[in-house]
Amino acid sequence: xxxxxxxxxxxxxxxxxxxxxxxxxxxxxxxxxxxxxxxxxxxxxxxxxxxxxxxxxxxxxxxxxxxxxxxxxxxxxxxxxxxxxxxxxxxxxxxxxxxxxxxxxxxxxxxxxxxxxxxxxxxxxxxxxxxxxxxxxxxxxxxxxxxxxxxxxxxxxxxxxxxxxxxxxxxxxxxxxxxxxxxxxxxxxxxxxxxxxxxxxxxxxxxxxxxxxxxxxxxxxxxxxxxxxxxxxxxxxxxxxxxxxxxxxxxxxxxxxxxxxxxxxxxxxxxxxxxxxxxxxxxxxxxxxxxxxxxxxxxxxxx
Numbered sequence: 001x002x003x004x005x006x007x008x009x010x011x012x013x014x015x016x017x018x019x020x021x022x023x024x025x026x027x028x029x030x031x032x033x034x035x036x037x038x039x040x041x042x043x044x045x046x047x048x049x050x051x052x053x054x055x056x057x058x059x060x061x062x063x064x065x066x067x068x069x070x071x072x073x074x075x076x077x078x079x080x081x082x083x084x085x086x087x088x089x090x091x092x093x094x095x096x097x098x099x100x101x102x103x104x105x106x107x108x109x110x111x112x113x114x115x116x117x118x119x120x121x122x123x124x125x126x127x128x129x130x131x132x133x134x135x136x137x138x139x140x141x142x143x144x145x146x147x148x149x150x151x152x153x154x155x156x157x158x159x160x161x162x163x164x165x166x167x168x169x170x171x172x173x174x175x176x177x178x179x180x181x182x183x184x185x186x187x188x189x190x191x192x193x194x195x196x197x198x199x200x201x202x203x204x205x206x207x208x209x210x211x212x213x214x215x216x217x218x219x220x221x222x223x224x225x226x227x228x229x230x231x232x233x234x235x236x237x238x239x240x241x242x243x244x245x246x247x248x249x250x251x252x253x254x255x256x257x258x259x260x261x262x263x264x265x266x267x268x269x270x271x272x273x274x275x276x277x278x279x280x281x282x283x284x285x286x287x288x289x290x291x292x293x294x295x296x297x298x299x300x301x302x303x
Contacts, residue, residue, distance in 0.1 A: 006300070007078035011089070013059045013303070015253065015296035017052055018289035022256035023143060023169060024051040026263055027150025029282045030161050032275075033215060033266055035154055040278075043107050044153040050103040050115055051146050057096035058122040058142060064089040065126045097122075110152035118145050136177040137170075143255070144170030164210035165262060168203050172251075172258055175199025179240055180248045180303060188240055197237055200251065204229050207261040221265035229257040249302040253293035256286035 002010070024047050032038055063070070064086055067079040078084050097119050104115035121141040129135035147165040148158050155162075179196040182188045188196065204226055211222035232254040239247035267282035293302070 002083075004078075004083055007081070007083045009300045011060060011063050011078050012056055014300045015249070015293050015302040016059075017055060018292040018296070019252065019255035020051045020055045020146060021048055022259045022263075022286050022289040023146035024048045024150040025281070025285050026165055026259040027147035027162060028153055029150075029263060029266055029278065030147070030165065030210075030215065031151045031154035032278060033269065034159060034161065036275075038154045046103045046107040047111050047149045047153045050100040050107070050111070051149055053096040053100035053103065054115070054118050054122065054142070057093045057100065057119075058126070060089045060096070061093035061122060061126050062129075064093065066130070069130065104149065107153040108156075110156060110158075111149055114145055114149045114152050118142055118149065121145070133178070133181065136174045136181075139177045140170035140172075140174035143173045144168075147259075159214055161210040161214040161262075164206040164214070165259075168206035168210075168258060168261075169255070171199050171206070172203035172255070175203065176248060176251045179244065179251075182244055188244065193240060196240065200233055200237065204258060204261050207258060211262050211265055215262065215266065217262075217265040217269065221268055222261070225261045225264040228260060229254065232257050245301075245303055249297055252302050253290060253297060256290040256293070260286040 028040075028044060028047070032040070038044075063077060063079055066074075067086055070077045071080045074080065079086055079089065101112060101115050101119070105112040118141070121138040125135050125138040125142065128138065144166040147169065148162050151158055151162040175196045175198070178192060178199070179188055182192065208222055208226060211217040211225070212219060232250075236247055236250040236254065239250065263282045263286050267279045270276070270279035270282065296302075
């Protein structure tokens, strides 16, 4: 029997939080590479906290909105089991959104605008996800805008590199969410399965384009950085035919590997500017957050 703390961790989708750090750091690192004179400070790392709070806000709000549906389809969740009052989740969600906005504003006005866009995406997804399949797009934006949030902490204006990273994550989450819509069923309909796989396989390409194009990173390093995410996709995608929730969880854990398509080759360029700490962080963060997500999934569900 789960304790209230375990139920709360499940509602927060605790294993998904490490990848948020990686997604936001991707934006910070790209902006630092484009603006080599920029210095990291407490303010420039505030979007990380903002991103974590936004993730929590979306998860609590989603559980609050789905509480009646969950009574039939996900009775193990906290609200159907009456572990907590629904009002607590609604209050927590809007409190997290408010604090996330304050954190973003402490970083830069531009970051606060991106934060508001993510909040809008959360609200649209929560309202629409049981009504239309197109809700996968605002869900994708919730993640896709995280690198833009990090980028805005340093750069006054987002560049094509930030938008390409956003597009890659948006495509990945759109495909993943499309597959997750069928997690209460025994299998995914064939058209949805083909679309899910196509989106997930194509998702690294915009990040590769950002690495080779506006960021000007060495092609061998950028192409080599595709290998981890390609291996992970090849090993997890067949799981949709056997266990949809487990496959969705594995794909969520793999989000930092998508960031690594840019972060790994980017890390190689920082020592030339004497920024050893940036090099270490850009290499270590996707690795650590990927491993942390896998570890946390052993104890808490990611979906």
